[in-house]
Amino acid sequence: MRIVSLAGGIGGARFLRGLRAAAPDADITVIGNTGDDITLFGLRVCPDLDTVMYTLGGGINEEQGWGRDKESHAVKEELAAYGVEPQWFGLGDRDFATHIVRTQMLDAGYPLSAVTEALCARWEPGVRLIPMSDDRTETHVVITDERGRRAVHFQEWWVRLRASLPAEQIILVGADEARPAPGVLQAIADADAVILPPSNPVVSIGTILQIKGIREALEGKTVVGVSPIVGGAPVRGMADACLTAIGVDTTAQAVLELYGSPLINGWLVAEEDAGVALDGVRVQARPLIMHDVESAAAIARAALDLAAEIARTPAGTPAAPAPEDAR
Numbered sequence: 001m002r003i004v005s006l007a008g009g010i011g012g013a014r015f016l017r018g019l020r021a022a023a024p025d026a027d028i029t030v031i032g033n034t035g036d037d038i039t040l041f042g043l044r045v046c047p048d049l050d051t052v053m054y055t056l057g058g059g060i061n062e063e064q065g066w067g068r069d070k071e072s073h074a075v076k077e078e079l080a081a082y083g084v085e086p087q088w089f090g091l092g093d094r095d096f097a098t099h100i101v102r103t104q105m106l107d108a109g110y111p112l113s114a115v116t117e118a119l120c121a122r123w124e125p126g127v128r129l130i131p132m133s134d135d136r137t138e139t140h141v142v143i144t145d146e147r148g149r150r151a152v153h154f155q156e157w158w159v160r161l162r163a164s165l166p167a168e169q170i171i172l173v174g175a176d177e178a179r180p181a182p183g184v185l186q187a188i189a190d191a192d193a194v195i196l197p198p199s200n201p202v203v204s205i206g207t208i209l210q211i212k213g214i215r216e217a218l219e220g221k222t223v224v225g226v227s228p229i230v231g232g233a234p235v236r237g238m239a240d241a242c243l244t245a246i247g248v249d250t251t252a253q254a255v256l257e258l259y260g261s262p263l264i265n266g267w268l269v270a271e272e273d274a275g276v277a278l279d280g281v282r283v284q285a286r287p288l289i290m291h292d293v294e295s296a297a298a299i300a301r302a303a304l305d306l307a308a309e310i311a312r313t314p315a316g317t318p319a320a321p322a323p324e325d326a327r
């Protein structure tokens, strides 16, 4: 079975660990968000690609959800001693090695997709991880502070400001020129099912959908999404700040409408959001909190079951009653 998943950061990576456990024999391709990427100290950092690679490769700092385990920060401390900015982004010594190798390969002319493949050869994540594009894109956020109205990198808004200032605009710089990385559209075309994890619908999944051709490719497939919003609040992260920035309510219904039909064919919501509905979409309610790999696998299994059911019954057939969660 061939599965494609669009993934952002921490929530997406944890969900993918469950998806891999739920479908151990499947061929899973992960299309990773690169809008969060940032150049720091001359090094290219790809937070969402690294979070997926480290989480599935067994090197993640589990409680943080990002960065390496068994980390030290000697280089960060030395940079701070030189007064070099920024000091608000926590890069560890082990993580620096990833950015050095990546930057060395990019400078040698390798595209980001080839670099990612090379880094994954060490980590063996058990999925094929492809960046959404080899072309450089960056999410920038327009804010107004004592220095007036200006655009800052998403990471500065997210990490230094903790989204404390409203995002007046969220812009994917480079979106007009960026093309899907090699293999992205083919993986979607070949997929038996496409699963959208509970990643940030604006700056992760929404960013990937801005890359030319990806939304159109998905609209011909069976796509099941997992709501990132439970009972009016994001399960983790600050998706609410991002949704507010684009004038979308922080509800499972509003996010489903943001993705829209025909993109989405199936939508998993938490039991407290059971009333969510949209024409052309089969909605199913079940527990959506990922405490551990097993609970993430149960959600992934439900998403795959729903995708199989949708693929079996052409559009318009009345939805079968949601199966009792017999598992």
Ligand SMILES: O=c1nc2n(C[C@H](O)[C@H](O)[C@H](O)CO)c3cc(O)ccc3cc-2c(=O)[nH]1
Binding pocket: 008, 009, 010, 036, 045, 046, 047, 048, 050, 051, 066, 067, 088, 089, 090, 091, 095, 155, 158, 159
């Ligand atoms: O809240 C933070 N998130 C940090 N993140 C998380 C990152 O901002 C987010 O994971 C994504 O960009 C949004 O999903 C890092 C991720 C990396 O891959 C490398 C370094 C960092 C550093 C931080 C940090 O200092 N604080």
